[in-house]
Amino acid sequence: MFNAKDISTEFIYRCLDSDKSTSELLEFITAQLSKKAKNTLWNVGVINENSGRLNFIKEDKFFFKLNTEAKNLLKDKDSPQILKQKYSGYKYSIAAPIKYKKQDVGIVICLTSKKNTNLVKKITRALAHFIKQHRLKKKLLEDAMLMNIIINANQGTSTDKNTSSLIKILSVQLKKFLKASGLRVYMKTKDGSSYFYDRKGNRQIFEGTLSGSITGMVLQSKRPRMVHDVSAEESYNKNIDDVSGSSDIKRIIAVPLVVSGEAVGVLVVSGGTDREVFVGSDLVWAKNIAGQIAAAYERLKLYKDIHKLFISAVEAFAAAIDGKDPYTHGHSRRVTLYSMLLGKALELDKQQLEYLRLSALLHDIGKIAVPGYILTKEEKLTDQECGRLKEHPQRGVNILKHIKEFGPLLGGIKHHHERWDGDGYPDGLKKDKIPYLARIITVADAFDAMVSQRVYRKALSEDEALKELEECSGTHFDGELASKFIDEYKKKFYSGKSSGKFSAKSSGKES
Numbered sequence: 001m002f003n004a005k006d007i008s009t010e011f012i013y014r015c016l017d018s019d020k021s022t023s024e025l026l027e028f029i030t031a032q033l034s035k036k037a038k039n040t041l042w043n044v045g046v047i048n049e050n051s052g053r054l055n056f057i058k059e060d061k062f063f064f065k066l067n068t069e070a071k072n073l074l075k076d077k078d079s080p081q082i083l084k085q086k087y088s089g090y091k092y093s094i095a096a097p098i099k100y101k102k103q104d105v106g107i108v109i110c111l112t113s114k115k116n117t118n119l120v121k122k123i124t125r126a127l128a129h130f131i132k133q134h135r136l137k138k139k140l141l142e143d144a145m146l147m148n149i150i151i152n153a154n155q156g157t158s159t160d161k162n163t164s165s166l167i168k169i170l171s172v173q174l175k176k177f178l179k180a181s182g183l184r185v186y187m188k189t190k191d192g193s194s195y196f197y198d199r200k201g202n203r204q205i206f207e208g209t210l211s212g213s214i215t216g217m218v219l220q221s222k223r224p225r226m227v228h229d230v231s232a233e234e235s236y237n238k239n240i241d242d243v244s245g246s247s248d249i250k251r252i253i254a255v256p257l258v259v260s261g262e263a264v265g266v267l268v269v270s271g272g273t274d275r276e277v278f279v280g281s282d283l284v285w286a287k288n289i290a291g292q293i294a295a296a297y298e299r300l301k302l303y304k305d306i307h308k309l310f311i312s313a314v315e316a317f318a319a320a321i322d323g324k325d326p327y328t329h330g331h332s333r334r335v336t337l338y339s340m341l342l343g344k345a346l347e348l349d350k351q352q353l354e355y356l357r358l359s360a361l362l363h364d365i366g367k368i369a370v371p372g373y374i375l376t377k378e379e380k381l382t383d384q385e386c387g388r389l390k391e392h393p394q395r396g397v398n399i400l401k402h403i404k405e406f407g408p409l410l411g412g413i414k415h416h417h418e419r420w421d422g423d424g425y426p427d428g429l430k431k432d433k434i435p436y437l438a439r440i441i442t443v444a445d446a447f448d449a450m451v452s453q454r455v456y457r458k459a460l461s462e463d464e465a466l467k468e469l470e471e472c473s474g475t476h477f478d479g480e481l482a483s484k485f486i487d488e489y490k491k492k493f494y495s496g497k498s499s500g501k502f503s504a505k506s507s508g509k510e511s
């Protein structure tokens with residue numbers, strides 16, 4: 001005996017258990033119904049949530065007329081209706097509306113040999129339940145996946161990444177979830193101009209102003225908009241609001257990116273075809289995503305502010321070192337300048353260049369712990385004084401090692417007085433055992449020491465200092481680096497003037 005209650009339980013079970021589409025499952029279910037309720041043949045039509053169109057599982061010639069009659073007959077009806085059209089082998093054609101909480105969900109058609117409208121009623125109730133459950137399950141799965149994407153995107157966007165990478169990660173999947181054909185994030189700058197990130201996360205210049213567009217209104221009002229028909233919207237501006245690159249967008253969602261109460265940009269999502277109709281939950285998701293992008297932007301801004309503070313602190317340190325000895329005034333800055341000249345010529349990456357810049361600025365920070373009279377003494381240093389001065393690389397490390405951010409700088413600071421031949425200090429490291437950044441700083445440091453006037457000697461001319469670098473290649477300096485520095489210096493700074501004499505070797509106080 002066929003039992004509609006058992007079937008409805010089975011529907012729900014299959015709905016929760018299967019990852020097939022609603023229509024695939026309905027095909028399976030109608031086949032099962034025909035098997036269990038003998039001499040019946042079933043068809044089901046489901047209303048698409050976005051387009052409102054009624055799509056039947058079976059739409060062949062046999063069912064086409066029947067589907068049309070059922071559709072027309074059931075308008076404003078709540079109960080099963082007997083159709084006029086009949087088919088051989090089946091005495092009755094019964095159609096019933098599938099409703100869930102008074103809302104039309106679809107239509108069921110049953111060809112049967114018995115006029116059993118109660119059975120059709122029960123099946124429509126079970127189908128209504130199934131369709132709603134299955135849609136809910138799909139939505140939950142999509143939401144969970146989207147949430148997962150956002151969480152992963154944020155995890156991948158630590159302070160050293162930028163807003164662009166977040167948008168890139170989000171955009172890969174967002175188009176699918178929001179059924180959108182375009183996505184763009186406009187950002188405004190302090191001077192009122194704008195730029196945008198396309199959905200690949202590429203930053204591009206935006207010529208002109210955002211005002212006079214839906215995007216501009218959202219930026220100004222800080223209120224999101226979901227526009228279903230842009231052709232009926234006076235403020236629609238194709239050049240700004242159509243972010244799909246196609247010519248036929250119909251609708252957009254625009255959500256402001258708000259940071260500390262100020263709108264810093266707008267997330268714009270556009271759609272065109274019927275399948276790209278936006279629903280209320282899309283606006284909720286767009287708001288959620290805009291919130292994530294705004295948070296990433298705020299984190300990045302905060303990171304930049306902190307980094308600026310950090311750099312200011314480093315520069316203050318460097319000034320304090322140079323200030324201890326009026327003759328070495330500006331030495332740390334010049335060593336940084338020469339180090340960067342060489343680092344760029346060696347094509348170091350951005351991160352390494354930043355480490356080089358900071359290491360060079362701080363290379364002599366240990367001199368803070370060396371008595372001033374040693375640094376400014378005109379006569380030759382005693383062995384004890386010389387030993388004290390040579391402690392400055394290690395003392396620099398001792399000062400900075402407690403702060404995590406200085407970790408990558410310690411090698412350059414500790415070993416900037418090592419020599420290529422191993423005769424340097426503090427560890428007597430040789431050749432490539434000496435950290436690369438330290439070898440660069442050594443060349444820059446020595447060059448500046450040679451061309452600067454000190455209390456215990458006069459400055460060397462550029463020519464003399466460059467010649468000295470060349471002559472000491474392979475002994476004091478890494479030959480490759482010294483040679484590169486000479487070339488670059490000649491290209492960028494060489495004045496051709498010659499003055500001064502080099503006489504600092506015996507003092508033991510270079511740099």
Ligand SMILES: [Fe+2]
Pocket residue numbers: 363364392416417511
């Ligand atoms: Fe030094």
